[in-house]
Amino acid sequence: MSGTFLFRLGLTLVILQAFAAVFAPWIAPYDPNAQDILARMGGPTVEHWLGTDNFGRDTLARALFGYRTLFAISAASVLGALLCGGGLGIAAAWRGGWADTVTMRLMDILFAFPIILLAIGIVAVLGPGAVSTSIAIGVVYLPIFARTLRAPTLLLKEAEYVVASRAVGAGEWRLVLRHLLPNLAPVILVQTSLSLSTAILVEASLSFLGLGTQPPTASLGRMLAESRSFLSLSPWPAVFAGVAILLAALGFNLLGDGLQDRLDPRLRQH
């Protein structure tokens, strides 16, 4: 099966980069803000594997700390959207009736905004920074999780084993926790992984525009934006910041895509 290789590639990328993000303070060769003025704008060398920027800061160290920011914000916003948006979608489908209609129409309205524009609007209200970026990206993904989890809940609610369980007197919470959520797990895993992939790109875009985490916290998007001013002198920080963003988004996308193949029974025959 051809997808296996890509799935493993995605999983490996995610594990390696998550490791880099978590352990950045221990594995980074330098302090990300330490300036080595004599080694400014250098290419890859033995001392600085990925070169240095215009202040002589080590690109590898800044990229590792940049992963930390990127993963923390993307994960916080996607998990928040999963809990709030997914919860709303499941509750709407489970309740049905007007609660369902009102919730989903509200989600339609949020879904109508182009992603980046909505995120920019929210950051404009809350002011630039890590917390407001997380909130902005989380809000963007609310309707996506609500929609993705509502549809299978509608089907599962009518499934024979759920109806049977209800008939023998199982409570609502037991039905949701024991029967609904385990069956929603594949959808949740796939959607979370794919959303993390695009949330990473949105976070990087916002910090490229200067709306994400503020200096001196390292951020891959801002690293790319700042290195544009000395691009013709030293392209290395720009090259590696972009490669890091691409690999992070790519890893989660391959993982989500592979999970979809593995977990969706309709595709399993191929």
Place this chain on the structure above:
Amino acid sequence: MTHSLLRRIGQLLLVTFGVSVLAFLLIHLIPGDAAELILGAEDRSPEALAALRADLGLDRSLFAQYVIWAGHVLQGDLGHSISTGRPVLEEIAGRIGVTLELTLLSMLAAIALAIPAGCLMAVLRGSAADALTRLLTIIGITMPGFWLGTMLLYGAGAIAPGVPLIGWVPFSVDPVGNLQRMILPVIALALPVLAGLARVLRASMQEVLFADFIRVARAKGLSEARVIFRHALSNALIPFITSAGILAGYLFGGSVVIEQVFALPGLGRLMVGAIAERNYPLLQAALLLATTAFVLVNFVVDVLYMAADPRTR
């Protein structure tokens, strides 16, 4: 068809109303006093504050404010820019052309290239070809456009120094210069959309290629090219058109970032500048207009889809 069309129009009105409420609330959700924040430390005299509050309508109840604001919007009055004092509609009108040109050219490029790419990918079989096309399309989808743009700019500067590739000149003044400066931004903006569309087309083509009518077409002795382009493609295009509508919004949002890379004076740069100077009326109007346009584009795509597919009637 009439019933589903009416239903879709109702949904359109509801979503547009909701979008206007959220855009309206933008100014009211700012923590603290919007008027004080907007004026900053320079001129915080009580008269100036009162005048700005009256201009923003902050001195009335929220409901009354919305009704008055919506009334003005419907008459084409979206407020005044804080920094220049000009009507925001004029400021936006001066910039929207650049963004529309970039978005439309990218859309055209993405669609024109996605059709042959999707067909080619659908015909290639075998697990190695399958894995390769999948990897390439996913790399395309996850490519950060602002990075690709930066790298293209760096590469072009090394290969052809002196060729103007950033900034903007009006098409009416210098058509060649205008299009020349659009080449790199269009590539950077269109690539993720091209990859996404090619993937959608490949999936629907592969589904269609197994259908009975394709077997009949082949059995009649039609050439493979005719089977693919005439019979399969025309049927596989329906999901493609629907995704193209959704991706129009993505392109519009993406252009905000790409404009920054190539110093294009479009709506995106206007909005990013407006955040820095807390120019909320300008941001509000840009958000409202762009989202309404996006909602309308998707409405038109849905209606075309209904007209094209007899099953939805």
